Amino acid sequence: xxxxxxxxxxxxxxxxxxxxxxxxxxxxxxxxxxxxxxxxxxxxxxxxxxxxxxxxxxxxxxxxxxxxxxxxxxxxxxxxxxxxxxxxxxxxxxxxxxxxxxxxxxxxxxxxxxxxxxxxxxxxxxxxxxxxxxxxxxxxxxxxxxxxxxxxxxxxxxxxxxxxxxxxxxxxxxxxxxxx
Numbered sequence: 001x002x003x004x005x006x007x008x009x010x011x012x013x014x015x016x017x018x019x020x021x022x023x024x025x026x027x028x029x030x031x032x033x034x035x036x037x038x039x040x041x042x043x044x045x046x047x048x049x050x051x052x053x054x055x056x057x058x059x060x061x062x063x064x065x066x067x068x069x070x071x072x073x074x075x076x077x078x079x080x081x082x083x084x085x086x087x088x089x090x091x092x093x094x095x096x097x098x099x100x101x102x103x104x105x106x107x108x109x110x111x112x113x114x115x116x117x118x119x120x121x122x123x124x125x126x127x128x129x130x131x132x133x134x135x136x137x138x139x140x141x142x143x144x145x146x147x148x149x150x151x152x153x154x155x156x157x158x159x160x161x162x163x164x165x166x167x168x169x170x171x172x173x174x175x176x177x178x179x180x
Contacts, residue, residue, distance in 0.1 A: 003067070003074040003096035004176060007083050007147055009140050011108040011117065012101040013156040013168075014077035020169040022075040025176070031077045036063045044079075057085050064088060068095045080139075083146040093151060097179060099172070100150035103157040105140060109133040 004021075006014040015031050022029035033044050036059050040047060047056045060082060067076050068091060076096075083089045083098075092098045109132050111117055118124045124132055154172055158164040 001072050001097075001176070001179075003072060003076055005068075005076045005078055005092040005096050005098045006101055007078050007092075007098055007150055008080065008101035008156070009108055009136065009143060009147075010080045010121065011111040011136075012080075012103055013111075013159045014101055016159050016165060017101065017156060017168055017172065018075045018077040020165055021172055024169050024173045025073070025075070027073040027075055028071075029075050029077070030067050032060065032063055032067065032082060033079050035067060036060060039063065057081070061085055061088065064091065068092065080143070083149070084143060089146060089149045093149065097152065097176065098150040099152045099154050100147045101156035102147075102153050103155065105133060105137045107157050108136050108140075112136065 006018050008014060018031070019029050021027075036047070036056075037043055040059065042050070044056065047059065060079060064076075064078070064082060067074065078092075083092075089098065109129065112121065112124060112132055113129045127135065152175070154168075154175070156168065158168055
């Protein structure tokens with residue numbers, strides 16, 4: 001089966017759902033940011049700080065092309081900004097199946113305000129919970145036209161427990177298997 005690209009805003013569950021989904025299907029799982037970090041020997045934050053966003057986005061485009069053409073039976077958790085770059089959605093839609101993981105601003109915010117999430121996302125460290133919610137609302141509104149190009153939409157609201165993640169992975173796996 002073609003690769004599956006999980007897209008959506010940060011905190012929507014791309015990695016949380018992607019890993020168990022790949023295990024369920026017995027496919028390979030790739031987190032695009034971690035793929036870039038391993039290839040470059042630097043964290044995404046270090047790449048941004050040292051070389052700037054434009055350089056990171058070029059590395060992201062190259063990594064996406066590599067992963068998209070590396071073979072089938074792969075679940076790819078894309079960075080939240082991956083679909084915004086020119087040509088990326090077209091590439092993913094042409095070579096694979098794109099799935100927009102959707103949930104509410106409130107649910108995303110409830111995930112992002114957790115200490116372990118804040119520590120992974122330095123831009124959130126200095127924001128209050130209300131500022132994070134406002135930022136998420138603005139970000140989702142701005143990105144929706146890109147995310148709406150996905151071939152499928154999947155509700156990622158219920159990923160708060162192992163049981164919910166397993167049930168969601170089972171549900172999405174069943175949908176994906178009907179497409180091939």
